[in-house]
Each structure stands twice: as structure tokens, then as C-alpha cells.
Amino acid sequence: MTDHGMPLGIGIVGVGGIALSHMAALRTMTSAQLVAVCDVDASRAAEVAHAERCEGYGSVEALLADDAVEAVIVCTPNMTHEALGVQVLAAGKHLLMEKPLAMTPAGARAVANEAAERGLALAVGHSHRFSDQSVAIREVIDSGEIGTPRFVRVVMNGGWIWPGWQAWVLNPALSGGHSLHNGTHLIDLASWWIGEPATSVFSVGQHATSESLEIYDYLVMELGFANGASAVCEISRGERPRSASYLELTVVGTKGVVSREWDAEGVLAWTDTGLTAWAADGFAERVFVRELEAFVASSRSEAEVIPPVSAAIHAVDVAAASETSLREGRTIEIGASV
Amino acid sequence: MSAPLTTQPGFTRALAAVRGGEIGLLRAVALDLVAVGGGDALQGLRIEAIGVLRAVTGPSSVELQAHSTSDGGATTFLGRAGHGVVVNAHVSVVAGERRECLRATIRLVGTHGSVLVDLLRPRLDVRTAAGMRHPSFGARRAEVSPGDAAEALTAIAASARSGQTISITW
Ligand SMILES: NC(=O)c1ccc[n+]([C@@H]2O[C@H](COP(=O)([O-])OP(=O)(O)OC[C@H]3O[C@@H](n4cnc5c(N)ncnc54)[C@H](O)[C@@H]3O)[C@@H](O)[C@H]2O)c1
Numbered sequence: 001m002t003d004h005g006m007p008l009g010i011g012i013v014g015v016g017g018i019a020l021s022h023m024a025a026l027r028t029m030t031s032a033q034l035v036a037v038c039d040v041d042a043s044r045a046a047e048v049a050h051a052e053r054c055e056g057y058g059s060v061e062a063l064l065a066d067d068a069v070e071a072v073i074v075c076t077p078n079m080t081h082e083a084l085g086v087q088v089l090a091a092g093k094h095l096l097m098e099k100p101l102a103m104t105p106a107g108a109r110a111v112a113n114e115a116a117e118r119g120l121a122l123a124v125g126h127s128h129r130f131s132d133q134s135v136a137i138r139e140v141i142d143s144g145e146i147g148t149p150r151f152v153r154v155v156m157n158g159g160w161i162w163p164g165w166q167a168w169v170l171n172p173a174l175s176g177g178h179s180l181h182n183g184t185h186l187i188d189l190a191s192w193w194i195g196e197p198a199t200s201v202f203s204v205g206q207h208a209t210s211e212s213l214e215i216y217d218y219l220v221m222e223l224g225f226a227n228g229a230s231a232v233c234e235i236s237r238g239e240r241p242r243s244a245s246y247l248e249l250t251v252v253g254t255k256g257v258v259s260r261e262w263d264a265e266g267v268l269a270w271t272d273t274g275l276t277a278w279a280a281d282g283f284a285e286r287v288f289v290r291e292l293e294a295f296v297a298s299s300r301s302e303a304e305v306i307p308p309v310s311a312a313i314h315a316v317d318v319a320a321a322s323e324t325s326l327r328e329g330r331t332i333e334i335g336a337s338v
Numbered sequence: 339m340s341a342p343l344t345t346q347p348g349f350t351r352a353l354a355a356v357r358g359g360e361i362g363l364l365r366a367v368a369l370d371l372v373a374v375g376g377g378d379a380l381q382g383l384r385i386e387a388i389g390v391l392r393a394v395t396g397p398s399s400v401e402l403q404a405h406s407t408s409d410g411g412a413t414t415f416l417g418r419a420g421h422g423v424v425v426n427a428h429v430s431v432v433a434g435e436r437r438e439c440l441r442a443t444i445r446l447v448g449t450h451g452s453v454l455v456d457l458l459r460p461r462l463d464v465r466t467a468a469g470m471r472h473p474s475f476g477a478r479r480a481e482v483s484p485g486d487a488a489e490a491l492t493a494i495a496a497s498a499r500s501g502q503t504i505s506i507t508w
Contacts, residue, residue, distance in 0.1 A: 147432075150407050150411070150412045150430065151412055151414055151428045151430060153368075153370065153428065155368070155445075157447070157452070200501060202403035202416060202503065204416065204417070204418050204424050206365060206366075206422070206424065208365065208449070218365065218366070218424075218447075220366070220416055220424055220426060222403055222405070222414065222415075222416035222426065224403075224405045224501065227407075228405065228406060228407035228408045228409075228412075229405075229407065229412075230405035230412075230414035230428075231414075232368070232414060232416060232426050232428065234366075234368065234426075236447075239447070239452065240362070240449065240450045240451060241450075241451065244451070244452070246452070246454070250370065250441070252370075252372050252412065252428065252430055252441070253432075254411070254432065254433070255432055255433075256432055256440060257372050257432075257440045257441050259441065329401075329503075330502075330503055331403050331501060331502060331503055333501075
């Protein structure tokens with residue numbers, strides 16, 4: 001039983017790159033507390049546990065057997081999500097699954113069904129929903145000021161982030177390809193802002209960094225919607241220079257446009273490296289704190305989960321169809337291919 | 339004086355960057371044009387979009403998928419030009435009294451860098467108690483020049499209707 005006066009006991013499975021962001025957020029929160037971590041690399045788990053002053057386990061089973069763990073954040077590679085998700089929920093723990101929910105539409109539904117049957121909270125880490133700018137754009141849409149949205153452009157282009165992109169990300173069999181690995185973030189934003197699920201996807205990709213890559217590090221997905229709206233989602237990890245970082249969020253409605261301008265960070269700097277726009281501090285930290293606060297609230301049945309599970313499943317459906325579109329060079333109807 | 343978008347100074351500077359190899363080999367182009375006006379504005383805008391894209395890629399065949407809203411007020415397409423360049427554009431018109439575009443941007447992505455052009459700049463930032471306005475200066479924005487994009491536009495409309503990719507030449 002969760003005692004609402006006490007912080008929610010959180011366990012993290014897989015303490016690699018993104019777990020650091022969750023741990024940093026947890027340190028600033030009073031509604032939740034990191035009580036345990038585990039990793040297949042037991043020494044890594046022990047090292048993190050020592051630094052975070054929590055329990056460290058070398059197996060998921062051991063972490064799930066810890067009664068102090070009421071909810072789990074799964075931060076492991078994408079190919080493990082379905083099995084680990086079902087395992088965590090079967091152990092009676094609430095689950096925040098890092099995106100994507102699973103690598104296949106069937107896998108996403110298997111995890112969602114497990115949560116529904118057990119009455120447990122299932123959130124998926126579509127963290128961009130929690131950014132200041134994403135929330136502000138949604139507020140403008142909800143106000144009616146730009147009319148009915150009929151086009152969304154989301155661009156997240158960056159340079160190569162080696163060694164952040166470990167071998168598993170580059171292997172489509174382990175990551176699901178770029179549509180699933182990063183594309184799900186953009187798909188989620190686009191359908192959230194348009195206000196309904198996409199009905200088709202057409203994608204083109206390039207091996208921008210190297211022809212020998214098996215994933216498309218540069219990917220553009222065009223989504224179609226039943227109401228005639230469309231979205232172009234462009235994601236790249238292959239830009240040069242490597243420091244390149246370009247974010248664009250635009251929604252065009254029947255009455256106007258809302259867009260996050262190129263100088264939205266508010267700081268333009270001329271230095272020896274040329275003209276650069278600097279981001280304001282604290283942005284990334286707020287995203288993860290908000291995501292975790294929302295997860296805690298849904299675990300305690302105080303709020304609906306964000307995004308709704310149906311949206312997280314939809315993101316997997318579209319991403320899987322996008323990978324099919326890349327392979328077959330044609331437009332894929334959502335639902336028809338899965 | 340008005341001039342087509344292909345002569346906008348930011349755009350021509352960006353084209354020079356592509357031709358001069360400043361961003362390496364061109365990999366992708368993204369164009370957004372959102373105008374205020376009536377239905378006639380839309381046709382002009384579409385022609386202009388094709389003209390701008392053709393200026394970037396050169397004459398090319400393009401395999402693309404288009405989408406249009408049922409009122410025809412908004413069109414989007416994504417495709418791959420013959421030499422592998424990813425091209426995509428969104429063109430729409432917001433009903434209202436004709437005035438300056440709400441949005442006009444083009445982004446050119448190369449193998450070694452990229453360029454983003456706000457086609458509405460250069461412009462002034464005038465803020466008063468009554469509000470804000472941004473009068474542009476320099477070459478006046480386009481009254482659209484008639485182009486020879488009719489065939490491409492017909493094919494784009496057909497792709498939007500059928501939900502299938504088509505091949506066009508511009
Ligand atoms: N929300 C975001 O913006 C965001 C950003 C980056 C990554 N992610 C997601 O987070 C997840 C992890 O990505 P990452 O970049 O941190 O990966 P990573 O490779 O840096 O870390 C993964 C960790 O999980 C461990 N691990 C692997 N299999 C395990 C298992 N079965 N049980 C326990 N531990 C296991 C590994 O040893 C490693 O320490 C991925 O699903 C990724 O898509 C989300």
C-alpha cells in the first residue's frame with residue numbers, strides 16, 4: 001500500500017545514460033525517492049548505488065523482490081522493454097518505461113494489457129511533452145488562437161553523439177531503427193498537437209554519417225491524419241558540425257501559426273566559434289522532474305497518466321510503420337501494416 | 339517593387355553557400371510558406387514553392403507523397419529528388435485580408451552544415467503601446483510570379499487525393 005505522506009519508493013532498472021537524468025530529477029523531488037537500482041553490469045549498479053545511497057542489485061528479480069520499491073523506471077535498451085515491462089508489472093510495481101514502450105505494436109499492447117489487468121500505472125517516457133515550449137504550444141492550440149491545427153513541423157537535428165549512441169542503438173534489431181528509437185518522440189508531439197492519431201506515414205532516410213550505418217541517422221517522417229492535417233517530423237543524429245543542434249516546433253492552424261523561433265533561447269552569442277544561440281539553463285532538468293511528478297501522481301491515482309497509454313502505443317504503431325515505409329519506399333496506412 | 343522569393347537576399351546567399359560548397363553537398367531542403375489572404379493566394383504560393391525548390395535542387399524528378407486538407411487550404415509533401423536530396427514543403431493560407439506572410443522559411447541541410455533562412459527578413463521590430471509590428475525593408479516581398487509548375491501541382495494534388503506516392507518533375 002502506498003502511504004501518500006511518504007515519498008514513492010522508486011527503483012531504476014538499467015543505470016546507463018538516461019538513468020542519470022532520472023536520478024538527477026529524483027534528487028530534487030520530495031514526492032519520490034530512489035531506493036534501489038539494478039543493472040546487468042552488477043559493478044555499475046553497485047557504483048551507482050554507492051553514489052546515490054540506495055540499494056544496488058545485479059538482477060531485476062532482486063530489485064523487484066525489494067518491498068521498498070513501489071514503482072520502477074526501466075532505462076534499458078529498447079529490445080528489453082517488452083519483457084522487462086511485463087515482468088515489472090507482474091511483480092505489482094507501477095512502471096515508467098523509457099520510450100519506446102516496446103519495439104513492436106504487439107509488444108506495446110502486451111505491456112499495456114498487463115498494466116490494465118493489474119490496475120497499475122503505466123507511463124512512457126515521452127519526455128518532450130513536458131518541456132516548457134511543448135506545454136506552451138499546446139496551451140496556444142487549446143486557446144483556439146490559431147484555429148484548428150492542420151500542419152505540424154517538428155525538427156530535432158543534432159550532430160553525431162558518439163559515444164552516447166552505443167552499439168545497440170545502431171543495430172536496428174536491438175533499437176528498432178531510428179523511427180522507434182528517437183522518432184517516437186516526434187510522432188507523439190505531432191499527434192498530440194494535431195489532436196488525433198495519424199492514419200498514414202511516409203518516410204525517407206539517409207545514412208548521413210556513414211553509408212555503412214544500418215540505421216537512418218537522418219530521418220524524415222510525413223504523417224497524414226484523417227482530418228486532412230499533416231506533419232513533417234525530421235530527426236537527425238548525423239549533422240555536421242558535430243556540435244550542430246537545431247530544434248524547430250511549428251503548428252500551422254486555420255487561423256494562424258505558432259512557432260518556436262530559432263532564437264527562442266534568447267541568447268545569441270558571437271564567439272571565436274562563430275554565431276551561436278545558447279539555450280537557457282535548467283531546461284532539461286525541468287523536463288524530467290515534471291515527467292516524474294506526473295508519474296508519481298498517476299501511481300497514486302491522483303491524475304491520469306501522461307501521455308495516455310493509447311498515445312504511447314500509437315507512437316509505436318506509427319514508428320513501426322515508418323520503418324516499413326523506409327524499407328518499402330511507399331506510404332503505409334497505420335493499422336494496415338501491423 | 340515586388341520580386342519572387344527566388345530573389346530574396348537571404349535565399350540567394352544560402353544558394354550561393356550551397357553552390358560554393360560551404361555546407362558540403364546538399365542533402366535536404368525544407369520549406370514553409372504560410373500566407374494570409376483568399377484562395378487565389380494559395381495557388382500563387384504553391385507555384386512559388388515549386389519555383390524555390392527547383393532553384394535549390396535544379397530541374398529534377400521527385401518521388402513524393404502529398405497531403406491536403408479537404409478545403410484545399412493546406413498542402414504538405416515529402417519526397418526524394420532524383421539525386422537523393424530529401425525535399426519537403428508545407429504551403430497554406432489563413433483566411434483574412436491579404437498582408438505579409440505569417441511564415442516563410444527555408445532550410446538547406448548539407449553534408450557539412452546547414453542554413454536556415456527567414457524569408458520574411460530583413461525586417462524592423464517596431465514596438466509601441468498599441469502593440470508590435472515588423473515591417474520588412476529592402477526588396478519588397480513577392481507578388482507571385484506566374485510559373486510553369488502546373489503539371490507538378492496537378493500531380494501533387496493527385497497524390498494527396500489517392501494517399502499514394504507519385505513521381506513528378508520540376
Ligand atoms: N527520454 C529520452 O529523451 C531518452 C533519451 C535517451 C535514451 N532514452 C531511452 O532510455 C533507454 C536507455 O537508453 P540509454 O541511452 O540510457 O542506454 P545505455 O546503453 O546508456 O544504458 C542502458 C543500461 O541498461 C543496462 N541493461 C541492459 N539490459 C539490461 C537488463 N536486461 N537488465 C538490467 N539492466 C540492463 C546496461 O548495462 C546499461 O547500463 C532506451 O530505451 C532509450 O530509448 C530516452
